[in-house]
Amino acid sequence: MRREGSPFQGVGTVMVKELADNLSSARMLVLELLIVLTALAALYGAINNLKQTTAEDPFLLLRLFTVARAPLPSFVAILGFLIPLMAIGLGFDAVNGEHNRRTLSRVLAQPIYRDALLVGKFLAGLATLAISLTALWLMVIGLGLIFLGVPPGTEEIARSLAFLVIAIFYAGVWLSLAMLLSIVFRSPATAALVALGIWLLLTILWPMLAPAIAQAIAPPDPRYALLGLDSPDTAIWTLTLSRLSPNHLFGEAMLAVLSPSTRALGPVFIDQLRGALMGAPLPLSQSLLICWPQTVSLIAGTIVLFVAGYVVFQRQEVRA
């Protein structure tokens, strides 16, 4: 049975309203402050490091993102950890909040489809994240200009833009997940707890669990162990399992984009590197090729999770 009329009627209206709500909410302010302050601390460490060491580094700006000084992790690592928190904060009560406020049936009684509400909310969340991340990106470039005094080159800007795009899709995965949970669970508290649980699992526990599971699936070969090497099977399994976590995908993609000398993201045999000039930077296009699978995975994750939420939402009863 076909429905008449456009499913996107009202998307713009919903998006503008939700964007305004997001940007003015206290919740968002707190999350932004948290990210900006930790990011500033990381950048401060990186800038101090860079001032002392490499004045002749051709990718000074990119180092700002990746250099870490103990005890703080690098700017990118902090983002990989905190972007999910921000996305979850935006999405965990997107739909069940409307249910609980009893606004859902009233809004859906207007001449729009449910699609418009869900798509509008998702786009508003993504736009909020994009605005925040772009602001952070500008902040990094600005601080780099002020404290390092070296204007960034075209390639550095291009690479940092790639960082921005990948970071937005990384946020998109978590936003989709949070919205899916907000559709499945009627209580926002449950949805938030489940989302945070998944976040902790994937960012903190999974990096520890993946090698353990890999060793159970493909036990390490004692011959390699004798030589102090990882067994290839175990290493591949570890990597495959790790890549189930969007956090890992984001980290790999960042490595490829922000460290131009990265040649491969998985285990390689020595003979595959024959003829390679180790440490020499790759051109941008090659770096993008390396991180392309990770980027596509993040985009696919965003879409798959959103579609799952969409399907559940379409079949859900409106009445409270």
Next chain:
Amino acid sequence: MSDPDSKAAPPATGSVIEARALTKTYGDANVVDAINFDIFRGEVFGLLGPNGAGKTTTILMMLGLTEISSGTVSVLGFNPARQPLQVKRRVGYLPDSVGFYDHLTAAENLAYTAKLMGLRPAERASRIKASLARVRLSEVADKRVGTFSRGMRQRLGLAEIIVKQAEVAILDEPTSGLDPQATLEFLGLIEELKKEGVTVLLSSHALDQVQRICDRVALFQAGHIVLMGPVTDLARQVLGAGFVVEVEADGAGLARRLATIPGVTNVEALAADRFRMTADRDVRPDAAYAVVGANGSLRKLSVDEPSLEAIYSRYFQNQTDNGGKRDAA
């Protein structure tokens, strides 16, 4: 935004909503079981019945907010399952215990839904202003809805329907939880809508209110419409007659005299000088005449309007007396 009203509704035949064998099934249970009804233009139609009888589900099916399991319903000539936007553009809905965005003001809340309706900015502002005035919320238009009482929220919900200039207003339990003053005010607003020619469909438990404003009612029970029609007709159907007249008077053979009045179906002696007559019309003048004719002195003569409450309780009482044979249906 382009206007997608390419297909106009078929010419009005008088009925704005037609349901035929409308059914909603959850699992094995028929929540709404093959109901038929017509709602005519400009009338106030009441849906009555206990909780869980299928009233809200019926309403949601009319708006295309829940899937129809089988049967059809047409609203203003449109099929809500296929053309929900056309239906929702013309039908206003006030859900059971309506909610608003508490951090927005009354006017902002209306502006959001008015935008969703696709109204132009200038039109939007004037309609919102007018509708807030209609429901007497003008002075709190710029206050946050979070501070509103329940009665004010209900009126704001009605303002939304007025902004939409809906042809049909569907109100689900609009007066539940309101204090008597707020209830009266709200019923007055519904009557104003009716005067403007808006067809009103409301569901309620508050029988006396429904009786006051509804032209016709449908009584729901376990997914069926068990009774439908004007209240007086239902009274005749269920109570046996439309009017109950009580006479307090003395006089020789008064009971016999009263029983011979045309239209009286039953005379019950409550006491030596008190009689209750059931009749299909208002027989008070005849009763007074009979008392005078019997040389009696008339002390009290009163008529009970057929009350929906009596119909309702009598109906469900009959149901249990009959051993609930409808349960098998």
